[in-house]
Amino acid sequence: MMLFVGGQAQGQAEYAAAVTGHTPVPCAAPEEALSSSAIDQFHLLCRAILEQDGEVNAFVDRLLAENPGVVVVSDEIGLGVVPMDPFERRWREETGRALCRLAAASERVERVCCGLGVRLK
Amino acid sequence: MLALITGGSGSGKSAWAEGLTTALCPGEKIYWATMAPGGAEADKRIARHRSLRAGKGFSTLERPGIPTPEEIPAGSTVLLEDLSNLLANLLFSPEPPTDPVSAVLEGLNTLLPRCGHLIIVSNEIFSDGRSYDPDTTAFVTALAALNRELAQRADLVAEVVCGLPLVLKGALPPCEIPS
Numbered sequence: 173m174m175l176f177v178g179g180q181a182q183g184q185a186e187y188a189a190a191v192t193g194h195t196p197v198p199c200a201a202p203e204e205a206l207s208s209s210a211i212d213q214f215h216l217l218c219r220a221i222l223e224q225d226g227e228v229n230a231f232v233d234r235l236l237a238e239n240p241g242v243v244v245v246s247d248e249i250g251l252g253v254v255p256m257d258p259f260e261r262r263w264r265e266e267t268g269r270a271l272c273r274l275a276a277a278s279e280r281v282e283r284v285c286c287g288l289g290v291r292l293k
Numbered sequence: 294m295l296a297l298i299t300g301g302s303g304s305g306k307s308a309w310a311e312g313l314t315t316a317l318c319p320g321e322k323i324y325w326a327t328m329a330p331g332g333a334e335a336d337k338r339i340a341r342h343r344s345l346r347a348g349k350g351f352s353t354l355e356r357p358g359i360p361t362p363e364e365i366p367a368g369s370t371v372l373l374e375d376l377s378n379l380l381a382n383l384l385f386s387p388e389p390p391t392d393p394v395s396a397v398l399e400g401l402n403t404l405l406p407r408c409g410h411l412i413i414v415s416n417e418i419f420s421d422g423r424s425y426d427p428d429t430t431a432f433v434t435a436l437a438a439l440n441r442e443l444a445q446r447a448d449l450v451a452e453v454v455c456g457l458p459l460v461l462k463g464a465l466p467p468c469e470i471p472s
Contacts, residue, residue, distance in 0.1 A: 178419075178420075179417065179418075179419025179420035179437070180419040180420070180433060180434075180437060181419065181433070181434055181437035181438070181441075182419060182437060182440075182441070183441050215422075247419075247420070247422070248420040249420065249421070249422025250420070250422065251301075251420035251421055251422075252420070252421020252422055252423055253421070255423075260422070263422070264422050285299070285417070285440075285452055285461055286297065286299060286440040286441055286443075286444035286450055286461065287440075287441040287444050287445065288444055288450055288461040288462050290459070290461060
């Protein structure tokens with residue numbers, strides 16, 4: 173597993189494609205992600221799961237078990253003021269915790285800023 | 294050298310960029326100030342930045358948009374403070390360009406041959422998970438595109454955190470950078 177994160181529009185998907193040879197593709201539903209070689213916009217997938225009353229943590233369990241070689245690309249969304257809205261709060265927190273679990277399982281983790289990667293792991 | 298310096302609000306990026314500029318060029322240099330005066334907060338911000346750079350050899354060029362190349366003496370070291378303000382001034386002007394990213398890049402291209410060093414201060418505003426109104430979204434997306442484009446061309450890219458440079462590309466000059 174490899175994980176590439178960064179702020180909005182920092183070029184992390186293009187960077188991940190160049191590093192891994194897999195073009196990240198957004199997944200609308202968890203089932204797509206389980207068979208994807210490279211997931212783009214992971215943070216939006218987490219949001220979609222929460223919007224459908226799903227469990228992000230349970231999804232991460234399945235992803236780790238069923239697709240351990242996947243490349244994951246996500247926006248970092250937790251660096252603003254904690255929002256008043258409970259759903260917005262939950263989305264940030266669960267996405268952040270999911271990314272921590274993916275990072276722990278990844279052999280390579282990079283943070284991309286201005287299109288430039290910094291390897292964290 | 295073309296340098297891109299980014300960082301969050303209050304990260305110390307401006308002071309660090311001024312130090313870098315002074316290290317690269319101890320003598321006379323240009324501070325390209327993009328913020329148009331107006332309102333107590335802008336005036337206070339401008340006064341704070343003026344005191345930060347006092348005695349460092351900067352002459353101030355106040356231009357909310359792109360100066361003409363003739364305004365930059367050949368070989369000058371220029372500190373652009375800052376990219377997000379320059380973009381906002383163009384984007385939210387009465388007649389905004391159809392492609393503000395290209396407009397800024399083309400403008401900077403006309404100045405680059407005049408500059409011995411160009412140090413550009415930008416902003417990190419991309420990681421709060423918020424959705425904004427269309428105008429603000431256009432601004433955020435355009436600034437991200439400018440950061441990516443300029444980072445490709447830059448010799449040095451650094452994100453400043455708590456006043457400390459995290460080098461993303463290139464290497465810091467070997468001389469000491471004054472704080």
